Amino acid sequence: MSDRLPGFSTLAVHAGAQPDPTTGARATPIYQTTSFVFNDADHAASLFGLQAFGNIYTRIGNPTNAVLEERVAALEGGTAALAVASGHAAQVVVLQQLLQPGDEFIAARKLYGGSINQFTHAFKSFGWNVVWADPDDVASFERAVTPRTKAIFIESIANPAGSITDIEAISTVARKAGVPLIVDNTLASPYLIRPIDHGADIVVHSLTKFLGGHGNSLGGIIVDAGTFDWSTGGKYPMLSEPRPEYHGIRLQETFGNFAFAIACRVLGLRDLGPALSPFNAFMILTGIETLPLRMQKHCDNAKAVAEFLAGHPAVASVSYAGLPNDKYHQLARKYAPKGAGAVFTFSLKGGYDAGVSLVSKLQLFSHLANVGDTRSLVIHPASTTHSQLDDAAKIKSGAGPDVVRLSVGIEDKEDLIADLEQALGA
Ligand SMILES: *Cc1c(COP(=O)(O)O)cnc(C)c1O
Numbered sequence: 177m178s179d180r181l182p183g184f185s186t187l188a189v190h191a192g193a194q195p196d197p198t199t200g201a202r203a204t205p206i207y208q209t210t211s212f213v214f215n216d217a218d219h220a221a222s223l224f225g226l227q228a229f230g231n232i233y234t235r236i237g238n239p240t241n242a243v244l245e246e247r248v249a250a251l252e253g254g255t256a257a258l259a260v261a262s263g264h265a266a267q268v269v270v271l272q273q274l275l276q277p278g279d280e281f282i283a284a285r286k287l288y289g290g291s292i293n294q295f296t297h298a299f300k301s302f303g304w305n306v307v308w309a310d311p312d313d314v315a316s317f318e319r320a321v322t323p324r325t326k327a328i329f330i331e332s333i334a335n336p337a338g339s340i341t342d343i344e345a346i347s348t349v350a351r352k353a354g355v356p357l358i359v360d361n362t363l364a365s366p367y368l369i370r371p372i373d374h375g376a377d378i379v380v381h382s383l384t385k386f387l388g389g390h391g392n393s394l395g396g397i398i399v400d401a402g403t404f405d406w407s408t409g410g411k412y413p414m415l416s417e418p419r420p421e422y423h424g425i426r427l428q429e430t431f432g433n434f435a436f437a438i439a440c441r442v443l444g445l446r447d448l449g450p451a452l453s454p455f456n457a458f459m460i461l462t463g464i465e466t467l468p469l470r471m472q473k474h475c476d477n478a479k480a481v482a483e484f485l486a487g488h489p490a491v492a493s494v495s496y497a498g499l500p501n502d503k504y505h506q507l508a509r510k511y512a513p514k515g516a517g518a519v520f521t522f523s524l525k526g527g528y529d530a531g532v533s534l535v536s537k538l539q540l541f542s543h544l545a546n547v548g549d550t551r552s553l554v555i556h557p558a559s560t561t562h563s564q565l566d567d568a569a570k571i572k573s574g575a576g577p578d579v580v581r582l583s584v585g586i587e588d589k590e591d592l593i594a595d596l597e598q599a600l601g602a
Pocket of ligand 1: 383
């Protein structure tokens with residue numbers, strides 16, 4: 177092998193994988209087993225004491241999942257990763273390592289509807305308090321910082337309108353506040369944006385979306401950038417203080433620049449339990465092999481569809497950062513030069529009723545609550561994903577009553593445009 181560093185497409189196919197040492201199988205096998213035999217009693221004891229790396233039980237780790245973890249860590253430029261059962265599970269596991277009851281975290285207001293719910297209601301019952309900030313106003317993050325702030329959470333390309341977040345500016349606020357920046361990179365995928373290159377300390381994904389890419393398997397992942405010093409000021413006791421369940425070791429001291437990923441595994445996943453099925457890991461790994469090809473096609477189709485909609489008389493406006501006159505176009509050119517993603521919104525002159533009517537007339541676009549499938553998808557957020565918000569909050573989060581969200585798939589763009597044309601015109 178030459179000493180050239182492999183490029184992104186090569187990593188998407190190969191990172192973390194090698195022919196199976198026992199059978200020679202070239203595709204990564206599905207290690208569909210709950211548990212793994214120890215070599216001897218000493219080996220067992222060292223695994224349980226975190227003195228050696230190895231497999232114990234699939235809730236804590238599995239060889240198929242390990243290939244997925246290594247691959248996504250490589251694609252994102254992190255030191256290590258942990259795969260879990262869903263994107264939401266990734267968010268719980270991350271924040272459990274960072275927040276004690278009564279602590280706060282700052283979150284961008286423009287987020288996946290499910291995350292808004294999870295942060296507002298479920299996390300409140302854990303005593304974790306979310307403070308909202310406006311991703312278009314960096315100073316609003318600065319103003320939200322208090323002595324109890326433990327993290328900042330943003331999306332790189334934000335739901336539902338596909339707006340682009342100024343990751344570097346918000347990472348400067350996080351650094352000044354001495355807290356990690358968590359970036360949900362689901363809508364961009366590392367093919368479009370690598371948040372760690374822009375100052376993120378932790379990246380989370382719903383693997384369910386573009387990484388898996390085929391709308392067939394749930395999964396989530398946490399990537400540790402290895403950039404944050406957890407030992408300062410006793411702010412992060414899960415990482416800096418002795419762990420009674422592991423003979424008093426301190427995770428930061430023992431594991432250095434991948435201590436956060438270890439904490440998520442041995443404290444979060446082990447105790448909360450949202451393990452990813454090895455079968456799902458296999459499906460998602462297979463999806464990732466074609467990520468660069470799919471993502472480019474998703475973006476090219478989305479741009480063509482956005483241009484068509486922008487010229488249609490029934491359409492009031494289109495929010496797609498790939499359009500030259502869009503509010504986020506400069507940020508898109510900086511952060512996502514290969515394409516502005518494939519999830520965006522547009523608003524209809526006919527308001528709420530026109531939105532409901534459009535989703536019922538579309539035939540090639542599936543009306544459902546998902547994004548990042550090979551198939552094109554459509555939803556009317558105000559009556560579904562964002563229906564729990566009041567009207568003002570709907571508008572603030574980009575999901576007003578006249579707004580329709582698309583996730584543009586990898587079909588022929590002419591067919592997608594024809595479907596929209598018949599549904600808008602009829
Ligand atoms: C879907 C999604 C999630 C939640 O992921 P699940 O796998 O459905 O739990 C989180 N963030 C974003 C941006 C998403 O699109």
